[in-house]
Amino acid sequence: NAGVTQTPKFRILKIGQSMTLQCTQDMNHNYMYWYRQDPGMGLKLIYYSVGAGITDKGEVPNGYNVSRSTTEDFPLRLELAAPSQTSVYFCASRGRQGRNQETQYFGPGTRLLVL
Amino acid sequence: GQQVMQIPQYQHVQEGEDFTTYCNSSTTLSNIQWYKQRPGGHPVFLIQLVKSGEVKKQKRLTFQFGEAKKNSSLHITATQTTDVGTYFCAGLQNQAGTALIFGKGTTLSVSS
Numbered sequence: 074n075a076g077v078t079q080t081p082k083f084r085i086l087k088i089g090q091s092m093t094l095q096c097t098q099d100m101n102h103n104y105m106y107w108y109r110q111d112p113g114m115g116l117k118l119i120y121y122s123v124g125a126g127i128t129d130k131g132e133v134p135n136g137y138n139v140s141r142s143t144t145e146d147f148p149l150r151l152e153l154a155a156p157s158q159t160s161v162y163f164c165a166s167r168g169r170q171g172r173n174q175e176t177q178y179f180g181p182g183t184r185l186l187v188l
Numbered sequence: 189g190q191q192v193m194q195i196p197q198y199q200h201v202q203e204g205e206d207f208t209t210y211c212n213s214s215t216t217l218s219n220i221q222w223y224k225q226r227p228g229g230h231p232v233f234l235i236q237l238v239k240s241g242e243v244k245k246q247k248r249l250t251f252q253f254g255e256a257k258k259n260s261s262l263h264i265t266a267t268q269t270t271d272v273g274t275y276f277c278a279g280l281q282n283q284a285g286t287a288l289i290f291g292k293g294t295t296l297s298v299s300s
């Protein structure tokens with residue numbers, strides 16, 4: 074299993090540009106998440122999904138959109154990039170590991186710089 | 189909404205010293221999870237605690253879940269340079285258990 078993969082690893086955007094951060098998992102997990110992590114800070118939940126076709130807002134959804142057309146993929150869309158969206162973005166999926174233990178697996182992250 | 193708070197934010201120790209980070213939730217948690225993030229890396233799952241008063245050990249790491257299920261701690265005995273990183277606790281966002289809310293983490297640095 075590759076686990077959770079994210080592309081690109083790094084991207085520089087100009088203000089007002091748009092882009093899609095890709096996230097794919099091959100563990101057949103229903104739950105998937107997008108977090109952002111600002112330097113020296115914790116993880117803030119942007120959007121999450123409990124299954125294909127179902128998405129919901131997290132703590133900081135403004136400026137982002139998501140879709141979940143398949144179990145494997147959960148792309149994050151930035152429509153009008155702003156400097157405040159400079160951050161590291163982590164995608165994660167959650168599934169069962171052993172008895173009664175659900176583990177969240179994170180992708181390697183996408184570093185985004187908006188200038 | 190639910191908040192998960194961690195202290196301290198930063199901790200520097202000499203190699204061989206002990207280290208403890210504390211996690212407090214504004215609401216009762218069904219379970220709590222701990223993650224470690226190495227510098228430049230992504231968070232990696234360490235452990236999950238479910239029962240009130242539960243204590244689990246992983247080599248030099250000891251995890252505790254409070255009796256009221258609103259607080260937790262991670263204690264590292266005799267730190268090593270390999271322990272460097274940020275330790276996060278996380279609790280479920282809502283009763284449906286659909287999303288984890290993470291604390292801001294405790295960043296540990298170790299000098300040899």
